[in-house]
Amino acid sequence: PSAGVLTEILQADGATVVPDQLLARIDDRDYQVALAAARADLANARAQLANAQAALAQQGSVIDQAQASVDVSRAELSLAQADQRRYHALASDGAGTVQNAQQAQSRQAVASAHLQQGTAAVVNARQRTALLTASVQSAQAAVERADAAQARAELDLSHTELRAPIDGMV
DSSP: OOOSOEEEEOSOTTOEEOTTOEEEEEOOHHHHHHHHHHHHHHHHHHHHHHHHHHHHHHHHHHHHHHHHHHHHHHHHHHHHHHHHHHHHHHHHHTSSOHHHHHHHHHHHHHHHHHHHHHHHHHHHHHHHHHHHHHHHHHHHHHHHHHHHHHHHHHHHHHTTEEEOSSSEEO
16 A cells, blocks of 8 residues: 555445445545656657667668768779779870879879778768667667556556455444
């Protein structure tokens, strides 16, 4: 039974009672407040879980986007390497300018840097997936804790009604 002030006594001394018959009520205002807080905590925990799940679901798109960027960078690097070889050969034969060969070399270096940057973004996105997965698991645990706290608050509130455990007399 819960501690508190009796607000109502429903059976007089000597009255005959049956199992589960209500005998008395304890002031339940504190228990009602605790239950409302537990319900709010559970709703908050569920919202946090939904948020974590959405972030994790979105991460797949982030990885796909980063991988597409890597694919574009690879293609740009391949073209820049081909141009660099062509302009270098032309400059060596005297058919092209050294400036064109240098520009092709520069474009190759830039394309290579873009590829490295994109590859790092893919690695980072995949690592973030692990963090987001852990966040979802943590949020699920918080929901379970909040659910248990709500169940406890409901149980405490139920104890504000004192009922006869067996047939008998008050």
